[in-house]
Amino acid sequence: MIYFNCDYTQGAHPEILKALVKTNLVQTDGYGEDPYCEKARALIREACKAPEADIHFLVGGTQANFTVIRAALRPHQGVLCPVTGHINVHETGAVEATGHKVLALPCGREGKLCAAQIEAAVKSHYEDATHEHQVQPGMVYLSHPTETGALYTREELEKIGAVCEEWGLFLFVDGARLGYALTAQGTDVGLFDLARLCDVFYLGGTKCGALFGEAVVVLHPTLKKDFRYFIKQGGGMLAKGRLLGLQFLTLLQEDLYFSICKKANLQAQKISSACQAAGFPMLAPSVTNQQFPILPDELLPLLGRDFTFSYWERVDSAHSAIRLCTSWATTDEETDALCSAILRLGKAL
Amino acid sequence: MIYFNCDYTQGAHPEILKALVKTNLVQTDGYGEDPYCEKARALIREACKAPEADIHFLVGGTQANFTVIRAALRPHQGVLCPVTGHINVHETGAVEATGHKVLALPCGREGKLCAAQIEAAVKSHYEDATHEHQVQPGMVYLSHPTETGALYTREELEKIGAVCEEWGLFLFVDGARLGYALTAQGTDVGLFDLARLCDVFYLGGTKCGALFGEAVVVLHPTLKKDFRYFIKQGGGMLAKGRLLGLQFLTLLQEDLYFSICKKANLQAQKISSACQAAGFPMLAPSVTNQQFPILPDELLPLLGRDFTFSYWERVDSAHSAIRLCTSWATTDEETDALCSAILRLGKAL
Amino acid sequence: MIYFNCDYTQGAHPEILKALVKTNLVQTDGYGEDPYCEKARALIREACKAPEADIHFLVGGTQANFTVIRAALRPHQGVLCPVTGHINVHETGAVEATGHKVLALPCGREGKLCAAQIEAAVKSHYEDATHEHQVQPGMVYLSHPTETGALYTREELEKIGAVCEEWGLFLFVDGARLGYALTAQGTDVGLFDLARLCDVFYLGGTKCGALFGEAVVVLHPTLKKDFRYFIKQGGGMLAKGRLLGLQFLTLLQEDLYFSICKKANLQAQKISSACQAAGFPMLAPSVTNQQFPILPDELLPLLGRDFTFSYWERVDSAHSAIRLCTSWATTDEETDALCSAILRLGKAL
């Protein structure tokens, strides 16, 4: 059985394990105040061209999301988010558990918000005579890539950033799969753009080659203040914080992060091409490591004999979209095996 | 200027003030443990034919809603609710502030949920392999009448009650305007039905003739336990609790509650008839004290010269729905004046 | 049976009921945006000599406390409070329910904090190398009078205010019984002092002659912003907000608030003198309307034949402190009857 159901079915890139083994007996301070974390922070600041940024390492995405959102919002505020956003549908209400409403906005299959839509939502809030009876929008949450692997363009992010600035909203980008976004074919969004347009975002490690870990980059001065208290309160302050620093240090030295994500993207494009050649349309276009082909229901068990995939959603009474993911660990042989299987299924149509 | 914008523009029915004045110097215990509260509880239990019910008096609707919901749900649970439900749109996220997601379901202009829709939502939760990553439905919240004045039938409530029982959901009915529902023409839902079908509901006082106050009727044993702690924690335990007991005692003695609401319904029907005679369609049919006619935008300022109303929503580029409410304090003269004005506006079309 | 167990056993001062009756049919906007509220606000601003203050009317004390504290603190902050403070012991954890720790500091029987103690607590927080693992003090909560009826002097408040300003703490005074504090014999603290020294405080109505209601005076600009959202979210926005405005308007016109509280203080002093003459020591000195004599346990049932009182605390194996309260409704006859009974009990010793 070959696993394509998600991008966290294996351990970590071997370089990371090597670094852990090599440094195992070195004694350091805890809670992220060690030299490895410091070096990793320096590399991230440099990569973002943001010498003033604060960098914090957290263990996972849900933790990063609610910690950032709780730190940013006042109690009467909520976070604007595409209705398919991870915080809205896949985190067991972690944001609401901190007291804040997720203000879900409609979005297409790409899972993106646009500047006009955000502006309309905020304007309509303030124009309503009873706005004090409603949750005030305080932040915009996006993911890049989105849940279905789509990317924002630099222009789209600039427009969203401008709306956020005009209306006093924080802009937060969930980058759980940011490595794939930054290395996707044709993207014009770099780390530098995120650092200048967002108030806070993160570089995901868990889904991009690390054992675990997310590097939160805090740009806005208001959010910087006392951020470590929030991490501790939310259960995100790893005692052996160096484990996080070491992993990001390894990923960012010699651009490992980017090279492994780029390779996974290319493998995913092969899979996408195979799907389309086989006559399976895609739920939404994706240039990153997740692909969402639509298959006739009767083919799912056939594909499932040799490969794992995620059931994504029902498309019509006879068809479903599935998710196929590549990762740093996906081999070309595995990719080829999957593509062949897909093409065979296509002929069976 | 005559106020039709809401049903709480004046004080209370004169009988209530009379009772307050009469008992003012009587000394009683506080926090709802006085004889007036006890008598009012007995009357409500009798009216509901629910001798085992616990009755608690709270000051207002938002307070009643979040107190009940917080008492009922475990932290990973949310409350199913029509997307237009008061807790979803008009309480500044009070439910989320207690840590729970409002699971908004689509609804038509009537603002109602149906049993099939609730069942589908719960089933889809449990059938999803990643349901532990999602908020678990734990309660259904309805209002009767709905936000746009519509009513459930007994059969509809019975079906919803059956789904709730099957899937282990609490059923909660917000009765901020329950008096109007119970006395509306043609309804087959009585207090007895609510008491046997719901786990908890309330009889609204604030919008039905009292100065303030909601009488929460708790039927389910699990919800009864320690409920007074929740009231106190949520800021809802009035020191001079007798004020609430006295008001409900006055309203329920000699059926004052029902007679004043019935009269307001009849006045509202007159207004509805005038609107339709004038050629103004209704946003949704309502047999209760709130009416939502759709008017051409240019007529709004004309109507607004002599009458207040609530702007409800934009219907198309040239038309808007407004809300007109009657109450215990609405006189027939005021109703007639409004109807005449509407008919005149109709001719001006 | 004559009630001395608390200061909310009866309705309201008759002038308040008169005002409610007189204005009952006047139509106004809801939610505190009516002319009565506006006038009451103007009177309070004037009495405080604080023309820039924002005034909000809430229904009760617990509600006022958690609404103010939630509005003021960021999630990692807590509120410093005497260990006997109302928010620490008598509000069912309402502050914790909003996510904030009550940082209880030791205090004597008077129930007061002092500036040095507050400063020591804050300094020790910041000096601890692991302060990010601890709750950051963000506010100081006092009550004036305290739970046992004691008063701060102007100098004490000035010193506390200076510490708060130096360390960036908000200063919040719970004035549930403020009327008694302001009119107590020998006090040098006036409304003007509170307005210049606090960031937020309230004038209690519930325990000072109103049916219910607390007038929150917000001085600090940061706390003013969006405060009405917090009121609504916490369930404190009364639909018929005018009821609150009208009550404070009545209390503050012609100094009714002050005259009724002063009279109750004088009656309480008589009771205190009787206790001491009878040989019963006081738990702590009080110049306000609550008195806490210490009685032999066997006398409690004797006193309880004709008078209600609150059991306060066990003092030793044979003695207990009880609470005796006067209020606007206490008559001189009732006071005299209580004093005679106490003197008789003293002779029985």
Place this chain on the structure above:
Amino acid sequence: MIYFNCDYTQGAHPEILKALVKTNLVQTDGYGEDPYCEKARALIREACKAPEADIHFLVGGTQANFTVIRAALRPHQGVLCPVTGHINVHETGAVEATGHKVLALPCGREGKLCAAQIEAAVKSHYEDATHEHQVQPGMVYLSHPTETGALYTREELEKIGAVCEEWGLFLFVDGARLGYALTAQGTDVGLFDLARLCDVFYLGGTKCGALFGEAVVVLHPTLKKDFRYFIKQGGGMLAKGRLLGLQFLTLLQEDLYFSICKKANLQAQKISSACQAAGFPMLAPSVTNQQFPILPDELLPLLGRDFTFSYWERVDSAHSAIRLCTSWATTDEETDALCSAILRLGKAL
């Protein structure tokens, strides 16, 4: 510089890294549903002789604490805890952030609660006429060993367990350093005792040889239900959950967990003996891996030249207690070096 300031200054026991490297490319499901987690669960159940126990792996202690407490308590309940307990003083109010008050009880320097004290607290709650205005005790939180390294005896835990059962309190033992407790000289408390007396407890990994991780053992049926939702909501569900399973599997196979903790205890006893031989009294007796000698202040910088330690607390104007910890990584050479240094300091007295 040799680190004795805490027990998490290094990586993990080499066997753990070996296991991670060996299994790195194996593909498994995520979120703790992999074969390594299953095997580790089986070993823990066996070690506890609790075949019905549910075992969940979380990343860290603060996370484990608030997740368990939030799952167990209803909103009006709090958790009884020694005033020095970790949740009360070192987790940035994480428990309060979930809405619950920590009900701190006084304790001696050993940091222990006793059954009588717990019973008195609960009785006094229910006997108070205004208990609904107070937080209801719902759980007892202990740590074993305590913050200062002390241990409960089996009899003490049995008595506490009996009080908890009688009063309907959950009993929760924080076992962040449980390995040291279970292998301490003279203890009569085994895993089996914890499993039969507690409703929930955890075996700490982070401080007992793992990179990170705590194994939560849930015994009480009520707490078992839906526990994975709580883990996800609190940010504690590791995507690559196998990392946790693998570590506990490694630690529990061939009793590695116990042998490394036992060795650290012995080293700590050597340090304790050296301190006492040198004339430095201990703050509290400890038979586990943490020792708290009291030193004259002027000796601290001398000791600090070659060794790190934690400053613990001021004892008097000239003396302070410090913390010295051993761990799986402490060598006998390091221990000897520290003991010699302490003895030298003693001579300098």
